[in-house]
Amino acid sequence: MKEFPSSPNPPLSPPKIGIFVGAGASHSWLWFVDLLDQWGLNDVRFINEKEILIGALEGVDSLMMSGGDTFAMARSLGAEGSRRLKHFIEEGGLYIGTCAGAYLPLRSSMAFLNQFNWINVKISNISRRLSESERGLFQEHACTPYGCEFVYHVAREDVLLEMEGGHQANGSKKVIAPLYGGPSMLPSEDMQAIATYRGFTEKTKFLVREDLAEKTLHGNIAASRKRMGKGYLYIFGPHFEHPNYPEANGILARIILREGKNRATRSFRPEPPSSKTGQSFFEEWRRELSHSRMVAFGLEMLPIRWMIGNKWYEPEKIRVFLEALWRRLNYLESGEGVDVTPEDQKGMINRLKETTGLLRTMKKEHDRAQSTNGLAEDLFLLLKKVASDFLTIYFRAKRTETVRAQA
Amino acid sequence: MEYLTSNKVAIVDLGTSKIVHEKLDEALVREKIGGAGVTCELYEKYKEEDPIILGTGLFTGTLVPASALSMITAKNPSTGKVCHAPLTLYAGMEMKYSGFDYIVIKGKAPKPMYLWVHDGIADIHDAKEIWGKNVWDATDSIRDSMGDALIQVLGIGKAGESGSDFGQVCINYWASGDRWGFGKLFGRKKLKSVALRGMSLLEIADPEGFVQACKELLLAVKNGPFAGKQGIAELSAEMGEDIRKWLEPIIHRHLSCFNTPFPTNTFVFLDEDPKHLKESEKNEPGFLITDVYGLLGFNKMGLSAQDSSALLRECARAGIDAVAVAELNQKAGMTQLEEIKRSFGDVKGPLEHLSKEPFSPWAPPAPMFADFALSPDGSQTADWWKRRQAMAYIFGIHPIFALMSPELTEEKLLELATMGTGLEFTPETLEQVVGDILK
Amino acid sequence: MGIQIDLKKCVSCMACEMACGYHRDEGFALLSSCIMVTRGREKKDYSAVVLKEEENLVIARPEGVEVRKLGSTGKSDQDKGREDASAKPLLLREPCDLCSDRKDGPLCLQFCPVNAISLG
Ligand code: SF4
Numbered sequence: 001m002k003e004f005p006s007s008p009n010p011p012l013s014p015p016k017i018g019i020f021v022g023a024g025a026s027h028s029w030l031w032f033v034d035l036l037d038q039w040g041l042n043d044v045r046f047i048n049e050k051e052i053l054i055g056a057l058e059g060v061d062s063l064m065m066s067g068g069d070t071f072a073m074a075r076s077l078g079a080e081g082s083r084r085l086k087h088f089i090e091e092g093g094l095y096i097g098t099c100a101g102a103y104l105p106l107r108s109s110m111a112f113l114n115q116f117n118w119i120n121v122k123i124s125n126i127s128r129r130l131s132e133s134e135r136g137l138f139q140e141h142a143c144t145p146y147g148c149e150f151v152y153h154v155a156r157e158d159v160l161l162e163m164e165g166g167h168q169a170n171g172s173k174k175v176i177a178p179l180y181g182g183p184s185m186l187p188s189e190d191m192q193a194i195a196t197y198r199g200f201t202e203k204t205k206f207l208v209r210e211d212l213a214e215k216t217l218h219g220n221i222a223a224s225r226k227r228m229g230k231g232y233l234y235i236f237g238p239h240f241e242h243p244n245y246p247e248a249n250g251i252l253a254r255i256i257l258r259e260g261k262n263r264a265t266r267s268f269r270p271e272p273p274s275s276k277t278g279q280s281f282f283e284e285w286r287r288e289l290s291h292s293r294m295v296a297f298g299l300e301m302l303p304i305r306w307m308i309g310n311k312w313y314e315p316e317k318i319r320v321f322l323e324a325l326w327r328r329l330n331y332l333e334s335g336e337g338v339d340v341t342p343e344d345q346k347g348m349i350n351r352l353k354e355t356t357g358l359l360r361t362m363k364k365e366h367d368r369a370q371s372t373n374g375l376a377e378d379l380f381l382l383l384k385k386v387a388s389d390f391l392t393i394y395f396r397a398k399r400t401e402t403v404r405a406q407a
Numbered sequence: 408m409e410y411l412t413s414n415k416v417a418i419v420d421l422g423t424s425k426i427v428h429e430k431l432d433e434a435l436v437r438e439k440i441g442g443a444g445v446t447c448e449l450y451e452k453y454k455e456e457d458p459i460i461l462g463t464g465l466f467t468g469t470l471v472p473a474s475a476l477s478m479i480t481a482k483n484p485s486t487g488k489v490c491h492a493p494l495t496l497y498a499g500m501e502m503k504y505s506g507f508d509y510i511v512i513k514g515k516a517p518k519p520m521y522l523w524v525h526d527g528i529a530d531i532h533d534a535k536e537i538w539g540k541n542v543w544d545a546t547d548s549i550r551d552s553m554g555d556a557l558i559q560v561l562g563i564g565k566a567g568e569s570g571s572d573f574g575q576v577c578i579n580y581w582a583s584g585d586r587w588g589f590g591k592l593f594g595r596k597k598l599k600s601v602a603l604r605g606m607s608l609l610e611i612a613d614p615e616g617f618v619q620a621c622k623e624l625l626l627a628v629k630n631g632p633f634a635g636k637q638g639i640a641e642l643s644a645e646m647g648e649d650i651r652k653w654l655e656p657i658i659h660r661h662l663s664c665f666n667t668p669f670p671t672n673t674f675v676f677l678d679e680d681p682k683h684l685k686e687s688e689k690n691e692p693g694f695l696i697t698d699v700y701g702l703l704g705f706n707k708m709g710l711s712a713q714d715s716s717a718l719l720r721e722c723a724r725a726g727i728d729a730v731a732v733a734e735l736n737q738k739a740g741m742t743q744l745e746e747i748k749r750s751f752g753d754v755k756g757p758l759e760h761l762s763k764e765p766f767s768p769w770a771p772p773a774p775m776f777a778d779f780a781l782s783p784d785g786s787q788t789a790d791w792w793k794r795r796q797a798m799a800y801i802f803g804i805h806p807i808f809a810l811m812s813p814e815l816t817e818e819k820l821l822e823l824a825t826m827g828t829g830l831e832f833t834p835e836t837l838e839q840v841v842g843d844i845l846k
Numbered sequence: 847m848g849i850q851i852d853l854k855k856c857v858s859c860m861a862c863e864m865a866c867g868y869h870r871d872e873g874f875a876l877l878s879s880c881i882m883v884t885r886g887r888e889k890k891d892y893s894a895v896v897l898k899e900e901e902n903l904v905i906a907r908p909e910g911v912e913v914r915k916l917g918s919t920g921k922s923d924q925d926k927g928r929e930d931a932s933a934k935p936l937l938l939r940e941p942c943d944l945c946s947d948r949k950d951g952p953l954c955l956q957f958c959p960v961n962a963i964s965l966g
């Protein structure tokens with residue numbers, strides 16, 4: 001894994017961006033981290049549902065809601081979360097949702113989801129739109145139950161999109177982005193389309209017959225925008241934030257830059273760190289991260305996976321979190337230091353040690369042919385916390401560097 | 408240093424438990440290239456403190472064919488000469504990725520310790536749990552506690568702990584090419600083991616050029632006269648001692664050291680049917696033979712292949728050099744398995760063929776399979792061998808494979824060095840380094 | 847067409863793994879390779895070469911080759927349940943692309959010193 005390549009020209013007053021890392025968020029929030037890092041959008045914090053409930057949205061201009069489990073997101077946010085989110089947008093906040101984060105604000109009659117009925121639109125990938133014979137075509141793997149219907153998925157990986165509303169990539173309206181279960185929407189008065197499904201590429205993987213895939217997607221809406229009060233919702237079926245799609249990344253980044261400053265919050269102007277965070281903190285961090293990484297690497301060779309919530313987790317996913325940190329560690333180690341209180345430092349190191357401990361126990365239990373499901377559940381929760389704590393420091397250091405360079 | 412390196416040297420003081428990290432000085436690499444060139448220099452620098460230097464070769468752990476070698480450079484506790492012991496299997500490679508190119512271990516620990524080196528961190532750990540354990544159990548214990556079975560452990564057993572002249576630094580469970588009694592040195596320092604693990608990335612100055620050249624080199628070597636031959640018994644046959652039939656019935660498989668085209672190691676099954684392909688139900692069904700001389704030593708005593716291998720296994724557990732065990736027992740007239748097993752604590756006395764060279768005689772003293780155009784009267788062989796070993800220990804090439812591959816010429820190695828590091832290396836520099844090492 | 851591994855010939859040298867690592871990272875490292883030599887059973891001398899393909903995990907063992915659907919564990923009791931069409935890629939070890947952007951083709955194959963890898 002190479003070092004993470006950062007932006008050469010970070011903006012001086014970037015919007016304050018919150019990334020949702022709470023219940024239901026899968027690892028794809030880390031894609032947002034990469035994107036923001038690459039674009040020098042360094043005023044970033046990480047927010048979970050509990051923090052939303054106590055007002056965390058007050059401190060940000062925009063919120064990134066990534067892929068994962070929409071139901072879990074809706075359930076954990078509840079009515080109060082919904083109210084806070086709505087207020088945030090109406091007061092000028094920017095909501096960016098991809099995949100699960102895109103389903104969340106769509107009209108729905110399902111429990112919990114019905115608290116987020118902000119965009120009146122129908123999706124085209126729902127079973128009520130299929131004939132009886134077509135329903136039968138769906139393998140079990142291509143659908144998610146949705147009340148007495150099911151949401152189905154026709155293709156994965158690359159889809160070809162046509163941008164609308166002036167959005168372009170390198171002067172072209174055609175752009176490719178990957179689809180992993182995100183919605184396809186029917187045109188609606190309630191929103192403005194910004195991207196339409198136009199076709200496939202040789203990298204598209206069809207989950208059903210190509211003609212049915214085409215019927216489901218072609219001409220329907222892949223991404224859209226809706227004004228709500230003083231703010232906007234932008235929702236994306238495909239993952240415009242996926243790190244391997246720089247053109248789609250660019251479109252998303254420009255939207256964040258343009259629309260993400262309506263709340264007139266002040267950019268974070270970090271004071272120079274009062275005392276340089278001791279080298280020993282980062283050394284300790286490296287030591288423990290290395291310990292975790294090597295056990296995680298070993299687990300990748302074992303025939304295990306875990307069902308957490310309603311999603312399968314593979315051992316490789318552990319290292320997805322750890323590598324995102326590892327690739328940024330040299331930067332912090334060689335930098336000017338950041339302000340982290342001794343208590344926070346201690347807490348962070350302890351949680352990382354706990355991560356290593358959990359991983360080692362999982363390895364032992366697996367060797368003894370014992371179940372590791374419960375341990376895995378704890379582990380992934382912990383990993384989110386460990387990763388977002390570390391990345392908070394990382395972005396703070398980046399921001400400090402930008403401000404200092406431009407002063 | 409930017410390329411083919413972790414750019415880090417650790418200076419470990421066992422006496423004070425202080426560890427200092429230094430950058431690998433590019434000027435040092437320009438002057439000494441790598442491997443033994445640099446370890447000798449570091450040895451000189453710290454020689455007052457009786458140092459053990461662990462070092463990687465310039466190409467160790469890369470796609471250069473046979474780039475398996477790292478080394479221990481230290482003073483032979485018996486002769487007082489500075490010499491190099493080879494670290495092969497996966498240990499040489501692992502060291503390269505551990506985050507340090509060189510590790511200087513000086514001083515003496517007040518109580519048993521082990522050094523844990525991983526991803527650019529070097530830590531001294533208390534070894535009270537493993538001191539006194541045999542090599543196998545100590546390795547298992549470290550791996551279990553860290554939760555990682557890929558950790559490479561350079562460790563000593565009873566022999567090294569108790570100051571036997573033939574205490575060997577073993578690799579995980581197996582014998583190494585340490586013929587110098589470096590195990591005794593470890594023991595004297597109360598250093599039970601050095602555990603290595605690393606997951607770093609080595610950058611290359613000219614990646615495509617370098618890899619292309621590696622590919623061409625492999626293509627040139629892999630169809631050499633050794634092609635189709637495998638394992639420890641073929642080595643011995645080539646040395647004029649044909650034990651192929653003797654060993655054959657217990658052979659399970661032949662294994663290569665990292666990226667080495669000829670598998671110089673043979674796994675024999677002792678408590679399991681050698682033809683058994685599935686994972687054995689037994690935890691310790693056999694032994695990996697890594698040293699042809701140890702095997703030949705027991706063979707010459709008239710032992711069966713099964714008994715010889717079982718003895719090799721016992722030697723490795725105790726961390727004692729099997730070559731010495733075989734030679735000295737034979738001299739003492741002991742040829743019975745059980746007698747020999749009990750003798751480990753008592754083997755003493757000078758060995759007949761104590762090498763005067765700085766490189767381990769673990770690598771046979773002549774070309775293997777290949778023709779290096781040496782004069783048939785053998786007058787050039789000794790000097791050729793020394794020079795060939797020097798190349799291997801500078802660049803990190805498997806020292807036995809270096810004897811099989813005339814295609815790995817000095818010019819080629821220099822060319823690769825420049826492509827890999829972006830630094831200009833001339834034949835004059837190489838000449839100088841070889842001269843220094845052989846001094 | 848895919849990479850085939852003959853474990854009877856394999857000497858566990860890891861050249862293929864390093865070559866694939868290079869193919870992914872343009873440097874030497876083992877973290878991104880999609881061909882991996884399992885080394886965890888050292889005392890038993892039991893080792894396999896595992897290849898991650900688009901859909902499958904191909905496990906070449908001394909006793910034979912097993913092809914397992916990606917993400918499944920090979921134990922049916924653990925594999926119950928739906929496959930997840932919305933699973934996002936992990937982007938650590940990309941599946942084997944047969945080195946399609948290299949004019950000489952698969953790098954692992956070219957670096958296997960004992961010709962245990964073929965394209966079939
Ligand atoms: S063909 Fe290429 S991508 Fe596939 S395993 Fe070999 S080196 Fe890796």
Ligand code: SF4
Pocket residue numbers: 851855856857858859860861862863883895957958959960961962963
């Ligand atoms: S390169 Fe060939 S011999 Fe070496 S591990 Fe891979 S398949 Fe086995």
